[in-house]
Amino acid sequence: MLLSETILRPAQREVLRYAGGRLGISAVPGSGKTFTLEALIVELVVERGVPPERLGIFTYMRSARAHLAARINQRLHQQGVLGRLEAFTLHSLALKILQHFHGRLGFEAIDLLEGYEQERFISRLTQSWLRNHSRIWEPLLPQAQQAERMARNRAAFSRGFKAMCREVIRSAKSYRLAPGSIEAEGEGFLAWALPVYRSYQAELNRTGKLDYDDLAWRAVDLIEQDEAVRAEVEQWYDYLFEDESQDSSPLQERLLQLLSARTGNLVRVGDPNQSVMSTFTTAEPRFFRRFCRNSRPVVLEESSRSAPRIIELANALVDWAATDHPNPQLRRALVVQHIRTATTGAANPSDSEAAIHFAIIDGQPEQEMAEVARMAIAALRERPSHSFAILVSTNELGAQVLRALRQHPDVRSLDLLRSNPSQRELIERLRVLCEFFAQPASSLRLVAACEALADWAGLPKSRMAAHKESLLRVTPEKLLFPAPGTAHRLPGEPPLHQLMSQLARWLLAARSPWPEVLRLVVQTLYRSSAEIFLGNYVVDQLERVLDHNSADWQQVADEIQAILDGALNNLPSEAFSFAPEAGAITVATTHRAKGLEWDEVFLSGLSAYEYPVLREDRPGGLYFLDGLDMRAEALSELRAAVRPQPGQHSATDQAFIDLAAERLRLLYVAITRARRRLVLSTASRDLFGREQRPSRLFALLQSVARDG
Template identity: 25%
Template sequence: MKFKPRPEQKKILNYSGGMLAIPAVPGAGKTTVLAYLAAKLIDEKINGNQKVLIVTYMNSAAANFRKKIGDFLADRGRPRSRGYTVKTLHSLALGIIKEKPEARLINKEFELVDGGQRYSLIRRISGIWAGKNRDRLMDFFDLDQNYYRFNEYADKWRQNDFPDFVSTMISYFKLNLISSRKLKQITDQIDNKKFKLLSWLAEIYEEYSDRLAADGLLDFDDLVQHSLKLLKEDSDFCQRMAEDYKYIFEDEAQDSNRAQEEMLYLLAGSEKNFVRVGDSNQAITGTFTMSDPEIFRSFCSKDDVSVQKLTMSGRSSRDIIDLANYLVRWSTEEFSDKGFSPLEERYIRPVPEDDPMPNPVPDSYKIGSRLFKTWEMEAKFLARNSVRMAEKNDGKTVAVLMPAGYQLEKIGAEINSMGFEYQITGSSSGDNYFNEIEVILNFLTYPHQKDKLKMLFREIFYKEEEEKYLFSKNIIDSNDVRSLIYPDAGLSCNNFSGEIRRNKFFNEFYKNLNRIQGWLEAASEIPPDELLLFIAERIKLEGKKLAVVQNLALQFSRLLNQHPAWRLDQLLGEMPSLKDRLKHFIVTLNDLDGFEPAADKVTLSTIHKAKGMEWDTVFLGALTSDQFQHTEEDYFRSEKFYLSEEIKNPEAAAKAQLEEILKDKFAKNPEVKARQEIIAERIRLIYVGISRAKENLYLSAHQKQGKKWEKEAAAAFNILDQFIDNAEKNWRNKNV
């Protein structure tokens, strides 16, 4: 794998030990640099069984790291998979717990619940609590009972927003190592009238923890909480774990949280060979996760940390780089007297013209912007023009990036109406992984039903072979299913008329009947979990589909242990919930493959999910004031207007209450800080969107949606629109 490092990259590759921070601009090649450095250290510095540990945010990034490190090691004549391990935070934490589960009083057979299962459980528990404590829950409800939408918002609070709040806070408690027992002890000693929110949370958190423990379950936050406590409470165990790793690398350090940072410090041991790379200007998850960009900023400012910046990027054209840098400059000046800083004053530099991966050089100024009167007009424009770019068939990629998922649905519908295809980043419908196995299980459960047998032939044997399917369908329609598969005289070609036997499709049809007979016999002789694996082998499932069926077999086995008398029909009745349980597993499988934009389709993505990706052309839409706030007086979607002033942002209020109790630090207006964090993160979101574009970029906004809802373009859109207008005029004047 050829890699010619730039001068600033060479400085990083001279690293041999100690703590190193690498602030990197978008498109600076940080993954390649870290992978090359890992291979170099493995080749030159590591002896014995020690490894380089790379911790990254996404499974797809982990797969990318493994490939690149393997390629660089192969170039050095080293084995591709030796000397390093790449993990996400949760897989690292799981490995630590499995080393010593008894120390945390965890059953060795514990099972992980994914995000969907976790939220469903929290929602059920919160609903039961709300039903028993309706008056308490409505204490903060601030709408007049005569208001015509009172019941609508009361239900929204009880059924949706309150469970969301509880879910967020339980994560917050766990990642700050506050167990349900500890929170209960805290609230038992305080004035519950003053700290109502914490008292409610303590009761629900306790019930949630008890439910998990009773069923032998852990959620992903438990992994981090228990593994960190294990490292902190057992110094000998911590030292043994740290001895496994000579170097610790953390990717996407701007998305780190306090628990992750503390865990990696502990694993770095006494040598503290700790390398962290990130870009606080791309920190866009803090308002809905526990990540905090201040963690990486603080690390960069430590006296014992060396800092090597990656400021050169070959991803985007110089014009797009200028626009991104202008946003940084404007943000720095605009918020300098407001007590917070959305973007650090770090500017992207283009690479030298002789660089092996130079910046794109468009033949004209390829940045545009437009303000539309309505959302409908903007959506049609984005759909029409993204399709126009994709239809050029020039091998270039096109994406439409939006702040919210529901906006993509509208644009997708517009693209479909034009007869064109689109793809969505991060989409992972699990149904296609279950199609074959569900069709077969349905037939084996109800083998006497003709429609189940016909579906078997259509989906398993003759998919996209219409003539063969119609031949089999006619035979099935003309016969009793039992006599067709299990005739009294036994299955034989002679059971069919001469006309049918002479048909060119008969031999294959007859062979499939024999296969079905074998499946039915297996279903009567072996347990359902083994039957799944038997069928997967017979229909030659492989890759991700086989992995999903193997996982499904484990779920069947679990249910059969709980309900030994269950038959196949009862297990099949559980398929909707089992598929829900496997969602996270399927998402992980898809993440491992990563996402590759197709040049013949329009990619639709939220800006959040576009992070780490790039396209030749990017349309960045809906840059409106309700999505990208500018002042603390703006409308904030995350706030609950129907609640009283002190808890319009319940998460901010609860965190402030906890801080007041634990640190004796009273926060006068916690919602103000929360609003500032949102403003900062939304500006960073625009920065991320801009820096996804390589050659062409179009920004858009709209003024209103519907007849009653009034909105305007975001302040950031207005200043970028003006910059684009001036830059385009300057380009034209230079090229007249």
């Protein structure tokens, strides 16, 4: 064995005995599922002699792809293995397939619609529809005396309509439905969205472009319909592995089935109780559950993360949801698999250092955020060796917490809500470098690159500014590639000499495909693991929308600018520091906290609205549409067109069931982020000053903790 038996738990040892076939690994929080997956892959390569290139790894998050592959390849290198394995997301593998067989599709090359182009395109089409059909939707708006109020209502409807159209297009493509194959009955919401889908797809067809959602559809269709293609792709891998399988989509599952058909060797790893992306994506956790039922199952149930009291709280939530939830349709939201304290390896924190507290804070969420910040600061000063997190429901509430924390200069706070200035600076360096690669003969772009990298090179920006004019007077060629004895010598600044030498090396490498060059830049430019991860995340985003061979450096720079303009708010938690930092308070949304852990967690916002149990807890949709959810109604009509199922709930009721199920899982995730202490809180009033009730789940957990 590659790993000592003493550091492996029984279920992990069972996984490493895998000899082939379908294996479903269902893992509880903190059980080391990714570690176990890595160990199995290394075992297959080093001990059993499987060439690494015969293994394919799939991850849900684009950002996790490079990080996971890098860790495994590093371990293989330490074992003396020369080859490298590949990691993919669904869409990156689909793009590889389409690029490999693009001639069979009638394309000279795969031309992807860039993300910012798609956003502008859908905005233009939806605004056009709204202008031309105002007689249909404007009567739905409540009449108001104030022009400003009417403008806000129109803007809210416009945003909802655009979101609905975007989801209809995305979901239709996940069902592999072209616009002409969908028929909407009557004048429902789907009938409103279909003209936008038709116009959108007509423009894609006219320009010969594919969008991001076309990739998996086209790849699966190609494999299914072309026997030669299917025979070839079945030979690509002998073993397939999927991480975070609870977030897998139907198309991803189908693609994995097709690629593993020859060997049947498919290993899928996930935690069905941590599926918290279904309201944002096409992820459907039921598919992973079904795979585990129909395959050889292994449950990783031992976890050393949390104290027993916190584990008991999480297990009680699972048991209550499965047996006592008042809505029977939500009794399958959580899978009954209990977390067990570890028997091997690191020990769990003890109950003597654990605590669980509940607080109903008088006032609105703003007052709750101030009070939670105060409690966290007090806890930090009492236990400075611990790591802390405040989890919030929205970025806006998180910003209020950060403002409260930053009124105390002695308190270190970490922002995981959205991009921070240091991250923008790291990405901006890549953009400026790409602009320089696009026009290396431009003195202005060379100087801009020097200014962006001055601090990195050890040259204070104040000193760099003093050299700017002299650099602009010399051609870039002579600065970067000076002839021996030339008079065009740089100022006597060793960091500036080193920077020019580095820019020259990168420029020579820039003749290679741009992804290779950027990854080289990332490895050279960035130092910490978080910086390297962020750099690789950006390259992954670029590869999603730009062709490896046809995109030029200016296009790469422009797409990095698009990422800076919009995509940074969606950075995954992996783009930040992985390890909790002792003596600091992290602020994050609860969704972003998945995969992380802290000694003490403050979970805020446990109102009935945010964590609903019954339909009455959360009025849905746009209030001026009588509780209807346009997006849910349109997608329900779309699903009915795909596979009619008589007796279904209304779309809005189904949307509530889906949301309530995800919030149960989100609460489970939040509880299991805490190692030693957990504080759960809610405000007595909502954002509008109206009285609000704590979630029924708040009362349930309070009762469990009291009885425990």
